[in-house]
Amino acid sequence: MTWFGKGEQPAPHAADAPPDFSPPAARAAELIVPEPPPETTALAPLAAVELALANAEHVEDVKEIRDKAEAVRTYAERAGLGLEQQNAAAEIRLRAERRAGEMLTKMALHGGDRRGADAGDRVTLGDLGVSKDQSARWQKLARVTAGDFDAHVAAVKKRGEELTTAGLLRLAKPARRKAVKPVPxxxxxxxxxxxxxxxxxxxxxxxxxxxxxxxxxxxxxxxxxxxxxxxxxxxxxxxxxxxxxxxxxxxxxxxxxxxxxxxxxxxxxxxxxxxxxxxxxxxxxxxxxxxxxxxxxxxxxxxxxxxxxxxxxxxxxxxxxxxxxxxxxxxxxxxxxxxxxxxxxxxxxxxxxxxxxxx
Missing domain, CATH: 3.40.50.150 (Vaccinia Virus protein VP39)
Structure with missing residues (x-):
């Protein structure tokens, strides 16, 4: 599966066609990587997504990648394209959610006098198109290290199971810690x-x-x-x-x-x-x-x-x-x-x- 591409699958019925992923704006277009050469088809799409996510400067850009990946995953599921296609899109979605969580953690989305003169200028989750629930979940996903994330994805694929946000959240939840003694x-x-x-x-x-x-x-x-x-x-x-x-x-x-x-x-x-x-x-x-x-x-x-x-x-x-x-x-x-x-x-x-x- 290429970066949000449809591959060589037979054309579905018009009613089941996936959404149009052509970039609606210049900023989004910069994040869409062109079709790679045939010899790198298996690796280039994921590498391109990782590069786009790493270079993204706005949560809105990362969320757009996430939303498109989820739309492709949903289409692959409904069109019966197979678990491999679903998980390819799900992995992109999870990588985008982790990246969005990293960015949200660093952003100051609260604080200050809410009645002050600058209250209307502060960025809120609503301005970013992100719900409080999404923000909380994505920031938890961001706590999963890159090594643990890659190992989790590989293990799920090897077992022939579906990649889900819930599964990664269980990995993000730390084990119950023993009581910590006061520092001397x-x-x-x-x-x-x-x-x-x-x-x-x-x-x-x-x-x-x-x-x-x-x-x-x-x-x-x-x-x-x-x-x-x-x-x-x-x-x-x-x-x-x-x-x-x-x-x-x-x-x-x-x-x-x-x-x-x-x-x-x-x-x-x-x-x-x-x-x-x-x-x-x-x-x-x-x-x-x-x-x-x-x-x-x-x-x-x-x-x-x-x-x-x-x-x-x-x-x-x-x-x-x-x-x-x-x-x-x-x-x-x-x-x-x-x-x-x-x-x-x-x-x-x-x-x-x-x-x-x-x-």
Whole structure:
């Protein structure tokens, strides 16, 4: 089967004819490789597709290759052209889905103030013609290494089975991992308390866990607390590793703002953790007796497991702040290295930063 070609098959009935694959636009035309010489007919089509996918700069181009491959696969199935023809098109489709997943993973399709002046200029999945379900599946496929992908395709073909996205997704799903023990404190040298985020950025440091207790506005009218906009503009996301978790303490009144801040720093919302205190202040209709810790993730979504419960009962530390046990819990569930922001206390095994940019 050539690159979206129809081969030497007998002409089907007009009602069963496949869609016309002539390129509708110049950009798509650049990705369609001409008919190869006869001696390379068996290899050139797939090699040409791989080259086109590697050189594609737009998700729309990759999706067009994917959609055409799926149309050919469907036609081959309905016209009874055989499993070999179906799998030839299915392999092209899967390669395109993996490539689209790689591109989507690198794209910033969320974040920032959704009410800001540039909100209408940001690219969305809808603009790309990609559904949320497709985006999630394709990004999972992209996690499969090239070697594992080729081995999977070869094995499926050898067994005489059909190549499917579902089959590759099962390969993409990692095996259940054993509980990871916390990294010993000595494995991450202490850096004392760094004054500014800029120092960490300039040092090109990347962290797998960012633990943040920001000075929210409104707690004390006398305090010169930063605004939510100023907090959101901090370069916290720059400090995150490719796969990382973010944990932010937030009072109830700033819950919506914290979600926006989480997205502005480039993280997906994951859930909440609650610290239940034996006593609280004044409030209506409820007396506040808990603090919330929002968490988000970037890169691979954390695997579910038998971790600690999503709440903790503890009294207020004598020196103020949050319970030290929370850090221990984070060491058990979040990857390292780890950084605590908006703190003046040095903690073993953590890079601590006062964030002087906020006063």
């Amino acid at each position: 404190d000595e494995d991450q040298p202490d850096a004392g308390v760094v004054e500014t985020l800029a120092e960490l950025v300039d040092a090109d440091l990347k962290f797998g866990c960012l633990y943040v207790d920001p000075p929210w506005p409104g707690h004390d009218p006398a305090d010169d607390a930063p605004t939510v906009g100023q907090l959101s503009a901090l370069p916290v996301g720059v400090l995150a590793a490719e796969t990382a978790q973010l944990h932010i303490w937030v009072p109830d009144r700033h819950l919506c703002a914290a979600l926006g801040m989480l997205h502005a720093w480039g993280f997906e919302y994951g859930g909440t953790f609650a610290w239940c205190r034996p006593s609280g202040g004044h409030g209506h209709p409820w007396r506040p007796a808990h603090d919330l810790l929002l968490w988000g993730f970037r890169g691979d979504e954390p695997e579910s497991g038998r971790n600690a419960a999503s709440w903790l009962t503890a009294g207020k530390p004598r020196g103020g702040g949050k319970p030290a046990k929370v850090r221990k819990l984070l060491e058990a569930v979040a990857p390292g290295p780890r950084a605590e922001l908006f703190t003046i206390r040095e903690t073993a095994g953590w890079t601590c930063c006062r964030v002087a940019e906020c006063g």
